Amino acid sequence: CTSLPPLGQLRMLKDLRVRGMHKVKSVGVEFYGDGCASVCSFPSLETLMFEDMPEWEEWSSLTAGQFSCLRKLTIHKCPKLTRVSLLRLPSLCKLDLEECDEVVLKSVADLPSLTHLRIYNIKELTYLHEEFMQFLVALKVLQFYNCDKLVKLWVTGENVEREEGLPRNLEVLYILSCGNLEKLPNGLNNLTSLRDLTISNCPKLVYFPETGVPPMLRRLDIRSCNALESLPNNISHLQQLVIHECSSLRSLGAGELPTTLETLQISNCMHLEWASTQTILVDKSSTSLVHLLATRLHIWECPLLKQRCLKEKGEYWLKNIADIPCVEIED
Template identity: 35%
Template sequence: MKVSEISELMEVAGLHSLKIEECDALEFIPEEVMDGNPSLQHLYIINCCSLKSFPQGHSLTALKILYIQNCKKLEFLTPAKREHQFALEHLCIGSSCDSMIVLPLHLFRNLISLSIWNCANLESLTITEGIQEKLTFLEALEIRDCPKLVSFPKGGFPTPNLSSIWISNCKILVKLPDQLHTLGSLRSMFINNCPELVSLPEGGLPFMLSLLCVTSCEKLNLGSEWGLHKLKYLRQLEIEGGCKNVKSFTEDNILLPCNLSSLRISGLSNLRDLNGLQHLTALKTLEISCCNKLQSLPEEDLPSSLSSLCIKDCSLLIPKHPNKRKRLV
């Protein structure tokens, strides 16, 4: 049920799912609303600009899905609620909760997905030291547009089933989560527009990774700590910007994994040639763009598996083998 007026809200009862949207006068959700809906499992709160607090009781602990958007005054976790465990399986907080500086993950041990975006003052995700329980169910983590984010839980994420990480537009973030290489279920990883990020954590990338996208991280260099050549399950790789140390892919510390099927490279300002790709015998798609020092394709043939080749905005590159170029286009 969707409500937009306080009077409507006071009349709801027996609901499984409730959406409160554009209820501008609402400053708090009355206890009666939660008490009258003991089976409520899905709660969506959107564009409630005056909302400051949830009920002070324990009624939120039964929710499975909580979605909060454009509620900047809302205090998500009061001191009293920091003492409770929540049954939430999906938590989304966007453009809301300006008072939230720390998000204590150990309160949400049943989470399957966590999405945080545009939380203006969020500085860290934490797990209280000494907590032994793992976040066993967490599969997807998305954090984007959090301008003050600086840290993740000390020692990394205790998330054995995490399969996807998306970190984007966190302007002062210097380090990724520790112990990334221990996340044995991680399949996809997107890191975008983190201009202060300088390196990957010690231990490198997870062994089972199949998709890696790193874009607009200008201080990040591609080196041996990535361990790309060890990632035998990696199928899709995208690198855009940064990596100023890369001139070629022939150096031992930046060898690409042989089972890649898709490779996209853009904005590598010092890339001079594409040598080092011949061993990519599964490569089907290759896209190169905005590499203004790129001067030549490999002297030997490109991988015979290649079915799609796109090269654009590489001002120094002049095709030497028109027939081969025609065959690949």
């Protein structure tokens, strides 16, 4: 089969999944239906998925009235799709792209309702372009996975990093397995609604920007970032801090841990000794870890840190840890 049937004429259709159409190269008028019917095709469609279409190259729409109710669009494993001309998707809330050309990101525009964007295995993506970001006015969740050439999150059209890029209403940011990401943007702290930041398997990331992280960040999860040398200082409202397999990290920073911290999990940080002499853990006169970590402390495979936290023996146990309700310290 080299073309799709006129499914746009199914006026009550709400969920459509197109998979394994290996010979289809173009999706256009034949998909929407002939004549007047094509103008308002797919009037009830809410979920649309295209998957495993290795020869698909072009997707065009005729009018802005198509897909008026579409809420979720998924495009997976369509590596040759480079020509997309969708005029407007006013109701789209979720966009999920996997193993596609980065051109798809530039082509899908005018997304005033988009709240969730997942970008997975887009090999040629180096950063989000300004012409795409300007439409992300409602974005709340942004996820990057396995984007090997991603070096920055966003820049302007002049290839200059912007202080402000993503909308301030962004709440969740995940950056996973982006092997060439070297730094986070200086404007990261402008994301004033950001609550959850996860960075995993980014081996070239060395440090956080001097401007720090957003002031209202609640959860910071850093894993397998072996070049990372330090944590941000302004984590004043953090409730959960997770650090796993960061071999270059030697301390938690020169400032105090936040009094709001409820859970601290540290594992596989072979050189972590905890903190420098300015931190609260060595200064008993300052706020103690007992008050900071109200519920949980987990430490795994951190030999230098373990010695200082040994039950009833280590200096940190005697000063700060004994009264924490849930403590796990393991080899």
